[in-house]
Amino acid sequence: MSNVVGRAVNKLNHLFFKTVGKHIGMGSPVSKSTWEQQYSSDVWDYLENPDEAEHYECIVEFYKKYTSSNASILDIGSGKGVLYSYFKKWQPVSFFGIDISDNAVKAAAKQFPEAKWETVNYDNQYVDGKFDVVIFNETLYYFTRPVKTIKKCLDENMKSNGLFIISMCEYEGHDKIWKDLEKVLTVKEERTITNSKGQTWVTKALVLKLL
Numbered sequence: 001m002s003n004v005v006g007r008a009v010n011k012l013n014h015l016f017f018k019t020v021g022k023h024i025g026m027g028s029p030v031s032k033s034t035w036e037q038q039y040s041s042d043v044w045d046y047l048e049n050p051d052e053a054e055h056y057e058c059i060v061e062f063y064k065k066y067t068s069s070n071a072s073i074l075d076i077g078s079g080k081g082v083l084y085s086y087f088k089k090w091q092p093v094s095f096f097g098i099d100i101s102d103n104a105v106k107a108a109a110k111q112f113p114e115a116k117w118e119t120v121n122y123d124n125q126y127v128d129g130k131f132d133v134v135i136f137n138e139t140l141y142y143f144t145r146p147v148k149t150i151k152k153c154l155d156e157n158m159k160s161n162g163l164f165i166i167s168m169c170e171y172e173g174h175d176k177i178w179k180d181l182e183k184v185l186t187v188k189e190e191r192t193i194t195n196s197k198g199q200t201w202v203t204k205a206l207v208l209k210l211l
């Protein structure tokens with residue numbers, strides 16, 4: 001898809017999200033060409049700034065608290081590997097990052113060759129392997145049907161008794177996504193983090209709900 005077509009599709013997706021999608025628990029997908037273009041420039045480099053640190057550190061804390069040692073991690077929408085850098089600061093972990101953007105994956109693999117990285121559109125592609133922990137860090141709301149994405153993950157990539165760590169910034173429609181997720185998943189712990197710029201994230205550790 002060319003960048004012009006990609007941008008038009010993004011606009012339509014966002015318009016649909018604003019008018020309908022946000023009320024019914026849908027996400028707002030962004031085209032692969034847009035992600036490629038953004039990762040070929042410095043659009044997302046601010047994620048490495050210290051005022052973003054607390055919500056990354058919270059994910060590492062939840063991992064430490066709720067998993068046994070060396071639990072394997074699948075990070076869906078891993079970008080340039082910023083979250084991995086926080087794990088690495090702590091200790092080596094078994095980490096597999098997937099992202100729709102080749103540019104993001106190449107940057108992550110160049111900086112952190114010891115971890116595993118792959119270009120995958122998780123909306124429609126299959127990932128081999130089951131993991132103890134699956135993380136969606138500021139990513140789940142880019143999927144058309146976030147709860148369907150979680151169900152795919154439970155079927156294909158989550159070990160039994162596995163842990164989800166999901167973080168979403170505060171934004172219209174995200175409350176509805178959380179509400180729908182909690183029909184399927186039980187929250188073990190949640191934290192709301194606001195940084196010095198007034199940006200707020202909600203981060204939760206969740207497991208499959210027992211029926």
Ligand SMILES: C[S@@+](CC[C@H](N)C(=O)[O-])C[C@H]1O[C@@H](n2cnc3c(N)ncnc32)[C@H](O)[C@@H]1O
Nearest residue numbers: 035077078079082099100121122123137139142
């Ligand atoms: C806001 S960025 C967050 C990046 C990273 N999780 C972080 O916090 O550093 C959202 C990421 O989701 C990825 N993404 C969006 N849709 C995706 C899809 N369908 N499959 C895989 N990755 C996707 C994007 O390429 C982007 O890297």
